Amino acid sequence: MSGYFQELYEGGKSLLVGMGITFKYMLQPVVTMQYPRQSVKMTPRYRGHIELVADEKGNNKCIVCGMCQRNCPSGCISLAGKKPEGGKKKVLTQYQLDFTTCSLCGSCVEGCPTGALDFSKEYNLAGLTRQEYIFDLLKRFEERKR
Amino acid sequence: MSGYPEIFRVLAYIVGTLAFVGLNAAFLVWLERKVAGHIQRRIGPKEVGPFGIIQSLADGIKLMSKQLVVPERADGLLYRLAPLMTMTTAIMVFVTIPFGPALVARDLNLGMLVIFAFASVNVLALLLAGWGSNNKYSVISATRAVSQNVAYEVPMLITVATMVMIVGTMNLNEIVGQQGNLLQWKIFPWNGSVMLPVAFLIFFICALAETNRAPFDLGEAESELVAGFHTEYGGMGFGLFFLGEYAYVFVGCALTSIFFLGGWQCPLGWAPGVHWLLIKTYLLVFVVMWIRWTFPRTTIYGLLNLSWKVLVPFALVNLIVTAALLKVF
Numbered sequence: 291m292s293g294y295f296q297e298l299y300e301g302g303k304s305l306l307v308g309m310g311i312t313f314k315y316m317l318q319p320v321v322t323m324q325y326p327r328q329s330v331k332m333t334p335r336y337r338g339h340i341e342l343v344a345d346e347k348g349n350n351k352c353i354v355c356g357m358c359q360r361n362c363p364s365g366c367i368s369l370a371g372k373k374p375e376g377g378k379k380k381v382l383t384q385y386q387l388d389f390t391t392c393s394l395c396g397s398c399v400e401g402c403p404t405g406a407l408d409f410s411k412e413y414n415l416a417g418l419t420r421q422e423y424i425f426d427l428l429k430r431f432e433e434r435k436r
Numbered sequence: 437m438s439g440y441p442e443i444f445r446v447l448a449y450i451v452g453t454l455a456f457v458g459l460n461a462a463f464l465v466w467l468e469r470k471v472a473g474h475i476q477r478r479i480g481p482k483e484v485g486p487f488g489i490i491q492s493l494a495d496g497i498k499l500m501s502k503q504l505v506v507p508e509r510a511d512g513l514l515y516r517l518a519p520l521m522t523m524t525t526a527i528m529v530f531v532t533i534p535f536g537p538a539l540v541a542r543d544l545n546l547g548m549l550v551i552f553a554f555a556s557v558n559v560l561a562l563l564l565a566g567w568g569s570n571n572k573y574s575v576i577s578a579t580r581a582v583s584q585n586v587a588y589e590v591p592m593l594i595t596v597a598t599m600v601m602i603v604g605t606m607n608l609n610e611i612v613g614q615q616g617n618l619l620q621w622k623i624f625p626w627n628g629s630v631m632l633p634v635a636f637l638i639f640f641i642c643a644l645a646e647t648n649r650a651p652f653d654l655g656e657a658e659s660e661l662v663a664g665f666h667t668e669y670g671g672m673g674f675g676l677f678f679l680g681e682y683a684y685v686f687v688g689c690a691l692t693s694i695f696f697l698g699g700w701q702c703p704l705g706w707a708p709g710v711h712w713l714l715i716k717t718y719l720l721v722f723v724v725m726w727i728r729w730t731f732p733r734t735t736i737y738g739l740l741n742l743s744w745k746v747l748v749p750f751a752l753v754n755l756i757v758t759a760a761l762l763k764v765f
Binding site: 316 | 471473474475476477478479482726727729730731746
């Protein structure tokens with residue numbers, strides 16, 4: 291019989307403790323992110339698709355050595371460049387990334403002798419066709435510059 | 437209202453109650469989602485209107501525009517009748533609820549009895565819905581709802597009998613009239629019986645179970661029974677069940693506040709009126725929601741054990757102690 295009342299007392303107490311916890315939670319600020327209205331700033335180590343990096347003058351640092359293309363295990367990078375009239379160094383004319391086969395291993399970023407590549411923080415990627423994931427990085431770079 | 441033909445009173449009651457039941461459900465759905473959200477540290481509805489306040493209206497329009505589908509081989513008549521029945525009884529119980537000193541549709545001497553009589557018909561509507569849908573989950577849910585309602589009606593009515601012995605009337609307006617200020621509220625043990633706080637707890641727990649609210653929502657245990665008795669209902673069929681459920685939540689909390697917390701009386705004695713009943717009732721409704729979003733669902737055995745092993749004995753002890761006290765003093 292004493293077990294009956296003890297169970298009632300302890301059960302009732304634990305119910306009140308539980309209600310206390312939820313009440314405290316209710317008054318605390320919300321922790322969710324209202325996604326389409328707000329979005330999270332990605333951490334520095336986040337690996338999105340690769341992106342060309344600008345130097346101090348705003349030009350890309352690429353010297354068209356082709357290391358990234360050779361390092362890539364999936365063969366998803368293809369680039370081209372040419373020497374301008376009177377210039378000494380090659381200038382990038384095309385940089386294509388096939389993101390459908392990229393595994394984000396980072397060999398291209400690591401192998402780049404001038405540090406011209408970096409991971410972007412892009413995570414809002416959605417599309418209906420494969421063609422949308424063949425990125426022209428040079429075009430994106432020019433667009434970002436503007 | 438003397439001087440007006442009787443029909444005006446009836447019309448005012450019907451229009452007023454229908455409007456109140458609709459608005460009440462819209463407000464409570466919104467409040468429930470907000471309370472649930474904040475307890476889980478989310479915001480809840482926020483897109484439709486400021487703070488999502490007209491979210492329920494959008495949901496209502498969606499429900500009303502949907503087709504009513506009667507499942508194949510369901511019992512068409514019972515299937516269509518059940519939501520109407522739950523709604524009819526929900527409106528009928530508003531007849532005798534005293535919203536204010538003069539704001540009551542029909543000030544009956546047996547007002548309390550009318551409410552319990554119609555509220556217990558509601559369980560028949562759930563049974564019809566479960567049976568008529570020709571769905572095994574609905575039938576299981578309906579039988580659960582019936583056994584739960586039978587189990588909780590017993591301690592609830594014993595407690596109500598105790599209250600009637602103390603106040604000496606079944607007229608709800610007179611019960612409220614006896615609780616003029618905070619110290620005269622019937623929740624306190626010096627107002628008739630030392631067991632009154634226990635009676636309040638028993639009544640409130642039973643009201644939770646009678647309205648099929650969590651943690652006693654065995655009737656629509658979505659993790660095991662899809663959605664219970666309203667699995668097969670869509671559109672306004674489902675909408676009527678929801679309107680009815682929230683109307684009953686309001687009625688349960690309103691009765692608790694009428695019996696124990698002084699109804700439309702102000703705690704300090706100023707300006708009694710409908711606002712006090714609404715404040716008290718919606719505070720209790722908030723507690724109901726708070727309980728829902730805190731506790732997990734009980735099992736059917738736990739539910740019946742609580743009723744027969746705890747609530748019924750306590751209600752009987754309450755009855756005997758109160759009767760003895762009233763006889764002695």
